[in-house]
Amino acid sequence: KDPYGPEATYKLAVAYALVNKKGCSVELLKRLKELEKFPDTEAESGRVVKRVLSDPAFDPFRKDANAAVGQ
Numbered sequence: 001k002d003p004y005g006p007e008a009t010y011k012l013a014v015a016y017a018l019v020n021k022k023g024c025s026v027e028l029l030k031r032l033k034e035l036e037k038f039p040d041t042e043a044e045s046g047r048v049v050k051r052v053l054s055d056p057a058f059d060p061f062r063k064d065a066n067a068a069v070g071q
Contacts, residue, residue: 006035006045010052017057022064029068
């Protein structure tokens with residue numbers, strides 16, 4: 001439905017993480033954090049960012065993933 005929305009961005013970041021594409025995944029997480037700045041995606045982005053913090057897909061580069069989403 002919305003390829004640039006928070007949910008799609010998150011799922012793509014997970015997909016890249018699962019195939020060991022750390023750089024691509026981190027860039028998408030940064031985009032996810034940027035989506036919090038827009039009123040129409042702020043609430044959903046905030047919820048999705050919280051999921052990033054506990055998603056095991058990002059464990060191999062947890063420090064970088066958390067930094068990308070501002071944690």
